[in-house]
Amino acid sequence: MIYMNCDYNEGCQPAIMKRMVETNMDQHIGYSEDDITAEAKALIKKACGREDVDVHILVGGTQTNMTVISACLRTHEGVISSAMGHINRHEVGTIEAHGHKVLTLDTTDGKITAKQIADFCQDHINDESREHIVKPGMVYISNPTEMGTIYNRQELLDIRKACDEYGLYLYIDGARLGYGMAAEGADFDLPFLCDVCDVFYIGGTKQGALMGEAVIIMNEAIKKDFRYIIKQNGGLFAKGRLLGIQFAELFKNDLYMEGSRHAIAMAMKIKKGFLEAGYKPYVDCPTNQQYFIVPNAVEEALGKEFIFDHECRTDADHWAIRFCTSWATKEENVDKLLALLASLK
Amino acid sequence: MIYMNCDYNEGCQPAIMKRMVETNMDQHIGYSEDDITAEAKALIKKACGREDVDVHILVGGTQTNMTVISACLRTHEGVISSAMGHINRHEVGTIEAHGHKVLTLDTTDGKITAKQIADFCQDHINDESREHIVKPGMVYISNPTEMGTIYNRQELLDIRKACDEYGLYLYIDGARLGYGMAAEGADFDLPFLCDVCDVFYIGGTKQGALMGEAVIIMNEAIKKDFRYIIKQNGGLFAKGRLLGIQFAELFKNDLYMEGSRHAIAMAMKIKKGFLEAGYKPYVDCPTNQQYFIVPNAVEEALGKEFIFDHECRTDADHWAIRFCTSWATKEENVDKLLALLASLK
Amino acid sequence: MIYMNCDYNEGCQPAIMKRMVETNMDQHIGYSEDDITAEAKALIKKACGREDVDVHILVGGTQTNMTVISACLRTHEGVISSAMGHINRHEVGTIEAHGHKVLTLDTTDGKITAKQIADFCQDHINDESREHIVKPGMVYISNPTEMGTIYNRQELLDIRKACDEYGLYLYIDGARLGYGMAAEGADFDLPFLCDVCDVFYIGGTKQGALMGEAVIIMNEAIKKDFRYIIKQNGGLFAKGRLLGIQFAELFKNDLYMEGSRHAIAMAMKIKKGFLEAGYKPYVDCPTNQQYFIVPNAVEEALGKEFIFDHECRTDADHWAIRFCTSWATKEENVDKLLALLASLK
C-alpha cells in the first residue's frame, strides 16, 4: 500500500537525521537552552527578517495551539475560528479544557473573512445581554487552512484591521505554512506574517521534521513568561536540542522551502490528473492537500493500492477524498496513482 | 414604565416573605443542613412521588448548570445542547471554563430531536478521527426551552432512548418548569421527569422565589459527593434556610403550580391580543414567553410604556420582541398593554 | 440548644427585612442594574471616601474568591496564601478548579508577613528551575484572618511594599471586615484599605445580611470586564435588588459598624469569662471568633447546651473550641454560657 493520507507518513529530511546521528553523544543542556536551538532560532529570525521576535520550538500542533491560546486569553474570553478550524474539530476540545470557548464562523472552503469577524464582534457589542456572553478575545486562522486553501496578503491585512478595531489578538496556525508559501499565487512570506499578526507558528511535523513547531511571537504581552506556559502544557522538551536540530537544518540552505516546493509540484500533478480524468475538486486549492469527488467505485478501486483520507460522502454514490503530498512524496507513486486512475475509465 | 421583559422583576411570593419574616431571628445550622431545608426536600420528594432521589437547592441557574455538568463529565467529554441553549448562549462559557465543549445542534424553535442526537453520536462513532474529537457525554435540554416551546412526553422518551443507546446522561434545565407543566397540552409532570432523565432542576428564581433552583438527582453516579461539587462552585449557601424557605413555601398548598397557572393565563391573554391585532408570533409557544414580530413603529410605541426584550431584527422594518409573564404579572398591566396595542392600529 | 458556632445562624438585620417586605412587589431590572443596587454602591463608595472604585455585589464568599482570583491571574500564576487561608482549606479547591495553585506560607495565628512573601518570591527568582515552577502572581490575605487575628496598618503597608517589589496583586478577603474594624486596637478603615490593596471585599453574609459580599476594585486591570467574570462564575444574581438592599441598609445609619461593635462587645465578654475561669486562648485575638483550650469534660458539658466549633484536639485530654459572636448574639445567651462555664469548676 502507498500512503498519501497525510503529510507525516515518513520520518524526516535526511539532513536532519544526519545531524542527529553526528551529535547523538554530544552533551547538551536541556529544555531548549542549548547551542543548536540557539542556532535554529537565529536562522528563523533571519528568515523572518527581524531580531525583535521571540522564537520557541514546541513538539506538536495541538500542544502549540493550547499553549498559545491559553497564554493570550483572560478567563471570560473566547477565540474566533472557522467551524472547520483544527482547534474546533480535531483537538478533543483542548481549548475548552483550558477554559475558553471556540466561537465558530461558518465556512465552506476553510476560510473566514474580515467582515464575518467584524460582524460577529459588532453583534456582541450590540447585544443587550453581552455581559452574559463569551467575549471575543482572539482570532485563530490556519494558513493554509484545513481545506488546503490560502489567505492572501490583502485578506490577512483586512483581518488584521478587524482585529485592531475590536481589540483581538491575531494568531496564525502554520502547520503547513511552507506548503502555503510555495503555492502558485501565494503573496505572503515570513516577514509579512510577522507584521500582520501577534503570534504564529511555522510547522515542522508536516514539513519534513520528525516533530516540532516554531512559535514566533511579536506581541510583547504574549512574550512575557511564555516558557512557564510551555512547561505547564507539557511542551518544554527535555532533549530540546532535537527540536533545535529539526529547525536548524530546515532553515539552512533553503531546505524548508525546497521540500515545500516539491510537495506542491506533486500536488499539482495529482490535481491535473484528476481534473483531466473528469473529476471535480471538492475544494479547489493550490496547496498540498487535494480534495476530489469520486464515485464509490473509484474510491474503492483506488483504496486497494493507496491509503487516502475520507472527508465525507457528498451523496450516496460519491465520496470526497483527500490526497496529501509532502516533501517526501515520490514522483513514481504519483505516477502510479494517475495510471491507476486512468485505468478506471 | 411597566416591566414585562423577564420573569424575575418582582421579589417573591408573599407566603415566602411571610415565613422569612417569622423565622428571621431563629437560629439554624448553615449550609442547607437545617430543618426548613429538610422540610422543603421532603415536600419536593413528595411532589416527585419518589423517596430515592437526592435533592439539593442551589442559588441560581448558571451555577446549577455548571455544577451539574461538571459533576457528570470526564475531561474529554462534551455536552450536547441546542445552539440556543442557555449554557451555549448566555452563561459566558462557564461550561467551557469548567473544561467541557458544548456540542451544538441547530434549532429554530429551541428544541432538538432524538434523531439529531442519535445522528450526531453515530457520526462521531463513524469518524476515522474520532479520538481527536470531543466525545458526547451528556444531553442538555431546557423544558420549556429558551424560546418558550415545550417537549412533550413522547419527545422526551425518544431522547431518553437515544441517550441510552449512546451512553449519554440526560439533564433537563427546568428554570421555567412550572410554566411548562401549566401550559395547555403539556403532558409531563415531576414523576415522569424523574423517570425520564438522570438529573433535572426545578427553577425557583423565575417561578416566585427570591432565588433558588432545586436539583433532583436520580442517577447514583451523579449523587456521589455532589455537595463537594456544589461547594467548589460557590453554591453551598451559608444561610441555606433561606433556600429552604423558598421551596418549602412553593411546594406547600400547590403554590408553585398556582403561580405557574396565573402566568400562563396572562401569557395566553397577551397572545390572543397580539394575534387578533394581526401580529405573527416569532415562535408559536404555549408558555410564559411570548414572541411577536412587530413593525418598528409598534416596537417604538410599546417601548414608551413597557419594558420588553428584543430577540432580534427579523428585517430592517421589523423586530421580534418578547413579553414575559410570571406568577406576579398584574392583569391590569396586561390590559394596558393590549389597550395600547389596539390604539396603534 | 444555643448556636454560637458561626456568624450566620440568624437571618438578617431587621432593617434589611423591613425594606425587603416594603419593596417586594416593586418591579426592578435584573442583574444588579437596578436603583437599589445603585444606592448601595453609592453608600459604599462614600464609606470608602472614593468615587474611582468599582463596586460589585456578589452572593457568597467562595464565589467571590474564585471570581476575583480568576479575574487577576494568567494561567501560569498562583496565589500566595497562608496555609490556613479560606481558599486553601475550605473551598474544595475552587482556586485549583479555576486553574491556579495556592502557594502556601506557614502560620500559627493565621497571619503571614511581608518578609515571608518577599522570601518566597526571591527564592522563586533565584531558582535555576524557576520556569518549571508556578509563578507568584497575587497575595491573598483575610482580615480578620480565619483565626480571628488582625493585620494592622503597618503590616498591611509592609505587605503592599513586598507586592510592589515582586509585581503581585494584593487581595483582601473581608468576610468579617466589620468585626476587624470594630476590634480594640484596629487602626485600619475602608479608605485605607482602598489605598493599600488592589481589590478587597466587604463581607455581608457574616455581618448581618442574608447574603452578599461587596467587591471593591481599585486596579484598572481588574475592573475591566469584571461583570463577564461574575456571570461566568454564577454570581450575576437575577434579582440583584436583593443584594442591593442588604448593603443599602447596612451602610445607612452606621448599621454595619453598629452590628460589628455589638459582636465585639459580646466576644470580649466571653473572652474575659474564659480567661477568668482559667482557660487559655488557643489563639489570642480581638475579634468575634474566640478560641479556647478546654478539657474534654468541659467540652462535653458545654456541648449539652451550646453548639460551637471544634478546631482540633490539642492533646488527648483537650480540645481547642471556637465561639463565634455576631451582630445577632443575645447577651442573655452569653450570660448563660458564662454561668454554665462557672458551674463546671
Place this chain on the structure above:
Amino acid sequence: MIYMNCDYNEGCQPAIMKRMVETNMDQHIGYSEDDITAEAKALIKKACGREDVDVHILVGGTQTNMTVISACLRTHEGVISSAMGHINRHEVGTIEAHGHKVLTLDTTDGKITAKQIADFCQDHINDESREHIVKPGMVYISNPTEMGTIYNRQELLDIRKACDEYGLYLYIDGARLGYGMAAEGADFDLPFLCDVCDVFYIGGTKQGALMGEAVIIMNEAIKKDFRYIIKQNGGLFAKGRLLGIQFAELFKNDLYMEGSRHAIAMAMKIKKGFLEAGYKPYVDCPTNQQYFIVPNAVEEALGKEFIFDHECRTDADHWAIRFCTSWATKEENVDKLLALLASLK
C-alpha cells in the same frame, strides 16, 4: 565542561538511532497506530508478564502526569503527593491547571508512607467541614523518588492497602524506573508494579530514549477512552513510530536494564569517592542521583570543570549538590571527577 547535572544530556542509545536511520523513509500510519509501536507494546507487555494491560507511549513526563491524573479524578478530587513530588514542585502547576489540588505530605527523603496517607484520609473523613475540603482521590508517588530514594516491595504493598481502604487510585511515576530496579537492594520489578498500582509509567527520556514515556494501565476505569485524553493533552504524537522505536529497542535484548545497570555502577563509584573523601550525602540513596554536602570552595572548584545541580544551600558555607549518571555516562568522566575531588584535599 562535562555535564553531570541530569540524565538527559545525550541523545539516545545507538540501537535506537540505528533503527531510526534504517526506517526513516518507510511509510507509517500516524498517531501510534503503526507496526513498530505495536512491536514496542508487545515487548513491554511481555516484560510486565501480562497481556491484560493497556500500553500508551507519550512524549514527556509532565505531559504524562497531567494526562493520567486528569483521566482519573472527578472535579472535586485531589491527588496526594510528597511535597517534593515532581507534580508539586516542577510542572508549573499543571495539575492545578487541570483543576485538581495537589495534597502534599511532608518528607525529607522524597518518600511518603502508608501511615501518612491513611492519617490524611482519616482526618478528612473526621472533619466536620469535609464537604468544604478537597477530597483525596489518588496517590502519586515517584519510584525512584525525586531524591533518588526507592520504595521497596513492602512499602508499596502498604501504600496499596491504604489506597484500597480509602478508595484511592495509586499512580507511580517511573521517570527513572530502570535506575530504581537496577539499584542494589531493589526488590520490585515490572510484574509486581502491575499488581500493586492502577497505572504507572516506564520512563524513556531519562533512560536512553530521545523521548517517550510508556504508560501501563491496569485499572479498567482508567483504560476507557484514554486516547482521547492523550490527544486533549497534546500527547498524541503524529509520527508515533518514533516513540515506538524508542521502546521497541529499549525492550529488546535487555537494553533498558543494561543501560540502567551502567548508570548505577557509575553512581556507586561516585558515591564511594565522595564518601571516602569525607563528604556526607545530603540524602543517602542507591540510584543514579547522588547528593552530597560540600563546602563552598569545593562547589566552586568542581564547577570549573563539571556542570551539576544545586539542590540548596545547607548553610552559609555549604551546598547540597547533585550528580546524575545515566546509561551514557563515561567512566573516564567519573574518574576525572574523582581525581579532581581528590586534588581538592
